[in-house]
Amino acid sequence: xxxxxxxxxxxxxxxxxxxxxxxxxxxxxxxxxxxxxxxxxxxxxxxxxxxxxxxxxxxxxxxxxxxxxxxxxxxxxxxxxxxxxxxxxxxxxxxxxxxxxxxxxxxxxxxxxxxxxxxxxxxxxxxxxxxxxxxxxxxxxxxxxxxxxxxxxxxxxxxxxxxxxxxxxxxxxxxxxxxxxxxxxxxxxxxxxxxxxxxxxxxxxxxxxxxxxxxxxxxxxxxxxxxxxxxxxxxxxxxxxx
Amino acid sequence: xxxxxxxxxxxxxxxxxxxxxxxxxxxxxxxxxxxxxxxxxxxxxxxxxxxxxxxxxxxxxxxxxxxxxxxxxxxxxxxxxxxxxxxxxxxxxxxxxxxxxxxxxxxxxxxxxxxxxxxxxxxxxxxxxxxxxxxxxxxxxxxxxxxxxxxxxxxxxxxxxxxxxxxxxxxxxxxxxxxxxxxxxxxxxxxxxxxxxxxxxxxxxxxxxxxxxxxxxxxxxxxxxxxxxxxxxxxxxxxxxxxxxxxxxxxxxxxxxxxxxxxxxxxxxxx
Numbered sequence: 001x002x003x004x005x006x007x008x009x010x011x012x013x014x015x016x017x018x019x020x021x022x023x024x025x026x027x028x029x030x031x032x033x034x035x036x037x038x039x040x041x042x043x044x045x046x047x048x049x050x051x052x053x054x055x056x057x058x059x060x061x062x063x064x065x066x067x068x069x070x071x072x073x074x075x076x077x078x079x080x081x082x083x084x085x086x087x088x089x090x091x092x093x094x095x096x097x098x099x100x101x102x103x104x105x106x107x108x109x110x111x112x113x114x115x116x117x118x119x120x121x122x123x124x125x126x127x128x129x130x131x132x133x134x135x136x137x138x139x140x141x142x143x144x145x146x147x148x149x150x151x152x153x154x155x156x157x158x159x160x161x162x163x164x165x166x167x168x169x170x171x172x173x174x175x176x177x178x179x180x181x182x183x184x185x186x187x188x189x190x191x192x193x194x195x196x197x198x199x200x201x202x203x204x205x206x207x208x209x210x211x212x213x214x215x216x217x218x219x220x221x222x223x224x225x226x227x228x229x230x231x232x233x234x235x236x237x238x239x240x241x242x
Numbered sequence: 243x244x245x246x247x248x249x250x251x252x253x254x255x256x257x258x259x260x261x262x263x264x265x266x267x268x269x270x271x272x273x274x275x276x277x278x279x280x281x282x283x284x285x286x287x288x289x290x291x292x293x294x295x296x297x298x299x300x301x302x303x304x305x306x307x308x309x310x311x312x313x314x315x316x317x318x319x320x321x322x323x324x325x326x327x328x329x330x331x332x333x334x335x336x337x338x339x340x341x342x343x344x345x346x347x348x349x350x351x352x353x354x355x356x357x358x359x360x361x362x363x364x365x366x367x368x369x370x371x372x373x374x375x376x377x378x379x380x381x382x383x384x385x386x387x388x389x390x391x392x393x394x395x396x397x398x399x400x401x402x403x404x405x406x407x408x409x410x411x412x413x414x415x416x417x418x419x420x421x422x423x424x425x426x427x428x429x430x431x432x433x434x435x436x437x438x439x440x441x442x443x444x445x446x447x448x449x450x451x452x453x454x455x456x457x458x459x460x461x462x463x464x465x466x467x468x469x470x471x472x473x474x475x476x477x478x479x480x481x482x483x484x485x486x487x488x489x490x491x492x493x494x495x496x497x498x499x500x501x502x503x504x505x506x507x508x509x510x511x512x513x
Contacts, residue, residue, distance in 0.1 A: 051389050074286070074393070081391035091386035094378070095301075100294070107293035108392045115293075155390075 002029035003082060003162035003195045004064055005050055011058035011219075012045060019045050020056070021219035027163070027212075030193035036203035036224060037216035043199035044088060046216065047167050050197060051085055052076050081109050084156030088167040090148040092140040092155070098147070099136040102126065102154045109159060125154045128184055130177075146177040153181055157188065166198040170205065182206060269494055273469045276395070276476075280403055280469075283396045292396055302405025306367040307412055314362055318417045321358060322425025325349050326440075330429055342440075343447030350421045351452045352459075357503060359413040360463035363406065364495040368471040371402055372491035375475025376484040384476070394476075403468040410464030411457055418456065459506055463499050470495040 007025040011018075019042040027033045035043050048054040049061060052068050061068045063079055071079070092101045099122060100107075106118045113121075126136065129150045135143060143151065149169065156164060164185070170178040186209070189196060196211075203213050203224050213224035283289065292298075329346060333339045375398060378384050387394045426440045474487040474494065 048385075053385050053389060077388070077391040077393055079391075080389055083389065083391075085386070085389040087382055087386060089382060091382040093383050093386070094381065096294075104294075104392070105390045108290055108397065109390070112291070159390075 002064075002193075004029045004062075005163060005195065005197065006062040006065075007046075007050065007059065008062065009059040010046075010049060010056045010061065012042070012049065012054070012056045018219045020049070020221075022059070023216075023219075023221045025050075025214070025221060027195050027197050029162075029195055032189065032196040032206075032209050032211035033198070034203060034205070034209075034211045034213045035197070035199045035216055035221070036201065036213065037199075039201070041216050042219065043216055044167050046221075047085075047165050047197065047199055051083065051165055052080070081105070081159060082162040084159065084161035084164045086149075086152050086156045086164075086166045086169050088171070090140065090152040092148065092151060094140055097137050097139055098131065098143060098151045099126075101140070101151055102131075102158055104155065105159045121158060122154075125158055129154050130180055146173040149173050150177065150181065153184070157184075160192065161194055163195045163197070166196065168200060169198065170200065170202075266494075266497065269470075269473065270498070272477075273466075273473050273498075276399065276469055276473050277465070279395045280399050283393055284400060289396065290392075292392075292400075295401060298397075298401035299405045299408075302402050303409050305370070306363055306406050307409030310362055310366055310409070310413060311416070313366070314359060314413050314417050315420050317358060317362065318420035319424035319428070321354055322350060322421030322423075323428035324425075325354070325421075326425035326429045327432065330433060330435065343443035343445075346422065346425075346444050347447045347449075347452050350425075351418050351448065351456045353503075355414045355418040355421070355456050356410075356459035356463055357499070359410055359417050359460060360467060360499050361496070363410050363413065363464070364467050364492055364499070367406060367409075368467045368491045368495045369488040371406075371468070371471040372475040372487045373484055375472060376478035376487040379476065379478045380481050380484065399468075399472045399476075402472055403465070406468040407461055407464035410460045410467065414456060414460035418453075455510060459503065462502055462506065466498045466502060467495045470498060 005025075005027040007023055010020055010023045010025075012020040023046065025033065025046075035046065037043050045054060049056045052061065052063075052071075055069070068076065068079075092098075093104065096104065102122045102125065103118050106113055106121065126133070131147070131150050131154060135147055140148060140151075149172070153169065156166075166185075169181060169185075173181075182205070185196070186206070188194065189209075198205075203215070214221050215224050326346065329342055329349075333342055333345070338345075375384075378398065384394045384398070387397055422444055426437060426444070429435055429440065430437045471491040474490045478484055478487050
């Protein structure tokens with residue numbers, strides 16, 4: 001199970017608003033990259049470009065060394081089956097119950113699993129993520145924010161993805177659930193070595209993970225340490241000038 | 243001054259009409275593309291099975307077909323009664339009573355059955371489907387499907403397509419049966435014309451070809467409703483576009499249904 005993701009010189013803009021300006025990013029197989037930045041700086045767009053949901057206006061996105069621009073719609077669908085994506089909003093299918101939402105990638109994923117095998121895998125993941133049996137028949141509108149997030153994470157993990165993309169996975173939920181989700185992801189990463197790309201407001205999450213940390217600001221992506229040093233210098237200079 | 247206003251108005255009308263026509267052409271091309279994608283997704287090599295396909299089709303048939311039974315039944319009795327009473331009172335006056343059965347078959351089986359049932363389905367399910375798919379786009383459910391490697395056409399459009407076409411065909415058969423039986427019973431109650439004679443004249447005039455044409459027409463109308471609603475639903479980009487998609491689905495489905503009805507009539511009667 002490996003997935004190497006590469007962005008080469010990716011640029012994107014809406015009208016005159018530059019969102020990404022010649023961004024280079026590599027998430028090696030089994031590696032973790034964490035993107036930080038203010039709201040609206042383009043983190044979600046960057047993740048969508050990585051998943052092939054948005055076509056960049058410049059540059060190339062490479063999955064396992066292959067440019068996705070040359071792939072057909074069906075080839076993209078096939079490759080995405082080894083990918084998990086947690087949206088900032090949960091994006092659960094509204095007319096499917098929590099159980100069916102988690103089982104969806106297995107039911108339509110082409111693995112030809114029987115219903116018993118699907119049920120076993122879903123239930124085991126539900127137990128891992130503390131999703132109670134009492135909510136499995138509930139539809140998304142009847143779930144709390146934390147339950148929605150857990151179901152969304154379970155849906156992303158059910159296929160045992162080689163690349164997991166997380167858009168603000170800990171926002172809007174209580175710290176206990178956030179810690180539980182983090183520990184499940186940590187355990188899965190340690191066990192299987194999946195690649196993880198995460199966007200978050202708080203770059204300090206997962207201090208125990210050997211992650212590459214980046215700051216996205218003004219369309220440019222730079223290592224967090226450099227970005228923080230720049231801010232520190234700026235503050236220092238401002239203080240000195242004043 | 244008045245001349246200038248009239249000129250401006252005419253120009254506006256001309257440019258507006260051109261815009262609408264080109265919009266309709268654009269929609270027709272989009273729908274043709276969606277039809278191709280839907281059929282291709284069903285039969286392409288290496289497609290993934292959708293284990294929830296049957297339950298989705300059942301759900302669509304429930305919403306579109308089963309839940310419309312009362313409405314279609316009521317409309318069928320009203321339409322059938324009105325047409326049969328008008329025919330019973332007026333045909334003897336112009337001396338064409340012997341064509342009573344044939345006229346009823348042409349009016350109810352060939353024309354009204356497929357058309358009225360498709361209009362009911364447009365009003366009930368076409369709008370609902372466009373709004374539902376539009377909402378799925380806004381809440382990013384369609385993106386979620388794509389990122390799971392699930393083709394949204396296979397997951398959303400195909401079940402709706404099969405469910406709506408099956409529902410319209412069944413509702414059409416139901417409409418025809420209820421319209422003829424209900425209409426003749428109402429005519430018997432109000433005029434006293436023996437039921438056996440009226441039924442005999444209608445069934446003598448009814449041929450297998452009439453039923454086959456009616457079913458083919460309703461299948462074509464069902465395809466139009468499913469494609470138009472799905473097309474407008476999938477073209478939604480933000481929440482403001484959801485009600486617009488529902489309106490466009492109704493207007494587009496009605497327009498294309500009438501246009502295809504005319505083309506089929508030309509094909510059947512003229513060619």
